[in-house]
Amino acid sequence: MWCCLLVAGLAVAGCQSPPPKPPDRPQWLSAETTVDLRDVVMERVTYKSGDLTILGQVCRPADPGPHPVLIFNHGGFGGLPDWENPNGFCAKTAEMGWAVAESSYRGEDGSEGDVEVCAGEVDDTLAMLRTMRGQTYADPDRIAMFGVSHGGCVTSRAVERGADVDVAVDVAGPADWGPLIKTVDRAAKLPSTSPTLKQIYRSTVDRVEDAIGGTPDQFPERYAERSPDPKKIARWDKPFLILHGGADTIVPVQQSCVLANKVGDFRAQRIDTQGGVVPQAPAGCGQLDWDDPPGSSTVDFDADRYLLVYDQVDHFLVDNNGLTQMTKDLFRFLEAKLPAG
Numbered sequence: 125m126w127c128c129l130l131v132a133g134l135a136v137a138g139c140q141s142p143p144p145k146p147p148d149r150p151q152w153l154s155a156e157t158t159v160d161l162r163d164v165v166m167e168r169v170t171y172k173s174g175d176l177t178i179l180g181q182v183c184r185p186a187d188p189g190p191h192p193v194l195i196f197n198h199g200g201f202g203g204l205p206d207w208e209n210p211n212g213f214c215a216k217t218a219e220m221g222w223a224v225a226e227s228s229y230r231g232e233d234g235s236e237g238d239v240e241v242c243a244g245e246v247d248d249t250l251a252m253l254r255t256m257r258g259q260t261y262a263d264p265d266r267i268a269m270f271g272v273s274h275g276g277c278v279t280s281r282a283v284e285r286g287a288d289v290d291v292a293v294d295v296a297g298p299a300d301w302g303p304l305i306k307t308v309d310r311a312a313k314l315p316s317t318s319p320t321l322k323q324i325y326r327s328t329v330d331r332v333e334d335a336i337g338g339t340p341d342q343f344p345e346r347y348a349e350r351s352p353d354p355k356k357i358a359r360w361d362k363p364f365l366i367l368h369g370g371a372d373t374i375v376p377v378q379q380s381c382v383l384a385n386k387v388g389d390f391r392a393q394r395i396d397t398q399g400g401v402v403p404q405a406p407a408g409c410g411q412l413d414w415d416d417p418p419g420s421s422t423v424d425f426d427a428d429r430y431l432l433v434y435d436q437v438d439h440f441l442v443d444n445n446g447l448t449q450m451t452k453d454l455f456r457f458l459e460a461k462l463p464a465g
Contacts, residue, residue, distance in 0.1 A: 171251060179227075181225075193262045229245040268293070271294060281352050283364060296367070370434060392431045399449045403415055
């Protein structure tokens with residue numbers, strides 16, 4: 125009888141399905157702790173973006189989490205500005221409880237490939253997002269993406285490709301590369317332009333034209349391909365914030381105004397240096413409605429798409445009252461729009 129029971133038991137066990145395997149978590153090719161603070165760990169990571177090996181930095185709270193994730197897309201074309209800096213954006217944001225991931229795009233900081241200007245860099249950011257999502261310290265249900273300047277363009281183009289994040293923020297990102305580079309090129313040749321700005325303008329034009337292969341007149345389609353597509357962004361149904369300085373000397377604020385108008389459903393507000401709402405449109409932005417009542421000390425984030433323009437804030441994000449308010453509004457928007465933890 126015992127033999128019969130044993131055989132029957134084995135037969136039943138053999139018919140049962142094996143327990144499901146846990147989902148595969150993509151991993152970094154390498155992750156090396158570079159700075160170990162009391163409450164924050166800073167790591168240099170590498171990961172795959174297509175066939176390329178890309179470098180990046182992760183800053184995260186020392187406790188296991190999981191923590192809300194912030195994918196930060198840096199500006200410029202020279203790599204991460206805060207490598208191993210315990211006082212940089214990455215580490216300071218991790219102190220606030222975020223797990224922050226920053227990509228050195230292709231062609232930067234030893235990453236493979238070449239700078240492409242808001243093209244392959246979008247692939248690099250999305251690849252980092254997929255890997256970051258799989259980390260045990262990351263909360264996959266609470267992810268934000270934020271980019272500045274070139275990184276703002278990368279963020280908007282990631283949104284147009286349906287980035288799997290819960291909220292996105294574009295700060296002063298180029299929205300139309302062809303007209304922008306023509307404007308910067310003309311400004312570099314004006315006698316009234318300061319020597320410092322002339323050097324920045326010339327460097328920007330040379331870098332972009334070298335990456336794209338020529339001027340906007342020679343290759344208009346290449347510049348258009350690198351510009352965010354408003355129709356595709358309009359299909360993204362998650363919260364999206366655009367921030368821009370009203371005194372931007374690199375990317376005119378009108379670029380963000382045009383993008384917001386073409387995407388549609390943006391609530392536009394102009395903010396003075398004290399945080400009050402100004403009911404007049406910035407110059408060249410009259411296509412949007414700026415009739416919000418003045419006098420408010422904060423922006424009420426009760427809509428999902430906002431364009432906020434800050435008086436006297438330049439592209440370089442020079443420290444002043446406007447920048448302080450911009451930073452506060454950025455994190456208020458993220459906290460308001462992320463799902464509850």
